[in-house]
Amino acid sequence: MGRSVPAARDPELAAVWAAVAAVTDPEVPVLTIEDLGVLRSVDRVDGRIVVTITPTYSGCPAMQYIADRVEDALSGTGSVGEVRTVLSPAWTTDWMSEEGRRKLTDYGIAAPVTVRTRIACPRCSSRRTRPISEFGSTACKALYRCEDCLEPFDYFKELL
Amino acid sequence: MNANPFAANPLFSYLLRLADDNLVHAQQLGALVSWMPELEEDIAVANLCLDHLGQARNLLAYAAEVEGAGRDEDALAMLRDERQFLNAVLVEQPNGDFGQTIARQFLLDAYQVPLYEALVASGDAQLAAIADKAAKEARYHLRYSTQWVVRLGDGTEESHRRMQAGIDALWRYSADLFAADDVEDALAGIAADVAPLRTRFDATVQAVLAEATLALPADPYQRLGGRVGNHTELLGHILPEMQSLYRAHIGAQW
Numbered sequence A: 001m002g003r004s005v006p007a008a009r010d011p012e013l014a015a016v017w018a019a020v021a022a023v024t025d026p027e028v029p030v031l032t033i034e035d036l037g038v039l040r041s042v043d044r045v046d047g048r049i050v051v052t053i054t055p056t057y058s059g060c061p062a063m064q065y066i067a068d069r070v071e072d073a074l075s076g077t078g079s080v081g082e083v084r085t086v087l088s089p090a091w092t093t094d095w096m097s098e099e100g101r102r103k104l105t106d107y108g109i110a111a112p113v114t115v116r117t118r119i120a121c122p123r124c125s126s127r128r129t130r131p132i133s134e135f136g137s138t139a140c141k142a143l144y145r146c147e148d149c150l151e152p153f154d155y156f157k158e159l160l
Numbered sequence B: 001m002n003a004n005p006f007a008a009n010p011l012f013s014y015l016l017r018l019a020d021d022n023l024v025h026a027q028q029l030g031a032l033v034s035w036m037p038e039l040e041e042d043i044a045v046a047n048l049c050l051d052h053l054g055q056a057r058n059l060l061a062y063a064a065e066v067e068g069a070g071r072d073e074d075a076l077a078m079l080r081d082e083r084q085f086l087n088a089v090l091v092e093q094p095n096g097d098f099g100q101t102i103a104r105q106f107l108l109d110a111y112q113v114p115l116y117e118a119l120v121a122s123g124d125a126q127l128a129a130i131a132d133k134a135a136k137e138a139r140y141h142l143r144y145s146t147q148w149v150v151r152l153g154d155g156t157e158e159s160h161r162r163m164q165a166g167i168d169a170l171w172r173y174s175a176d177l178f179a180a181d182d183v184e185d186a187l188a189g190i191a192a193d194v195a196p197l198r199t200r201f202d203a204t205v206q207a208v209l210a211e212a213t214l215a216l217p218a219d220p221y222q223r224l225g226g227r228v229g230n231h232t233e234l235l236g237h238i239l240p241e242m243q244s245l246y247r248a249h250i251g252a253q254w
């Protein structure tokens, strides 16, 4: 499902989008909420700006922090509005942008795949890797190890 | 026959049933953090705990809205007493050893996957939204717990014995997950129909136990009552630990 990037013909919406889209995930700081697909829309409702975001996991502890930073970014633009958190449609790793996937790999975290076969090592690109744990240091990651460079690495686990 | 007090506000009661399964289970998992046999499992249990707590919060926040009595999610979690908790008795059973912890997680997952998948089609839009999110997480949980049931069951003699003991200890609390009454009856098109849930649960349990070379206990006894607040004594030990800090400092923020 695509995000609704506001049309350039509404400069205020475009300015708010640009400002809030730059908010980063505190747990994976190379990713913005736009890269993640957490930022869903910026609209005008009854003359007020409404920024809509959606959580990654039900219990994601970063969500309150992200919502607060989005509030800050919104008020920094001078526009009057609010931030809404919606649960539906539910976030999926399919919403992660290509840009986000590239940044993630460069950062040393394997990007989510649709069908989990052999995950490529983000360091040496080897596919001789194996899962160590279905869960990792944060809710969104699993732990893998590369059999070639022998390094452990995080995999941003698919949520479909 | 007394009227079921929980049928007075059926959607509120139904949301509490779903929320309390997650809340009590999360509290139990939280107590395991730093005590798991390996670091990887310690991380896993903390992540499972967070997912279940997040689901509980979404459900309780909506329950508070439906009730419309000025209580928020914290008040519902921290200021209700044992008889007002509507979780199935399964989730209040002790963590036990790793086999028992995994058995409880597996039985809950095998129930929650079809539950949430059914609720995605609920006539209540907010419940459907919460379920849509939770279903993705529950499928991941079931994959994790299934792997452990199979690995332990079809493992060494000792791991098989412990995994079987976990299933034996907890099976008698599993039917309570499916105990439905006039609360569900009043929510046609909103609540999940329990009969198909039970069918899918049985199919999952049967397939996984067969692969794990495990068996269901022969004893047909099932302890029911959690859905109407009639709990085993264990919940009375879990709640004070969960609630005492909040109750000592009402309204505190940090």
Ligand SMILES: [Zn+2]
Binding pocket: A121, A122, A123, A124, A125, A126, A146, A147, A148, A149, A150, A151
């Ligand atoms: Zn490598």
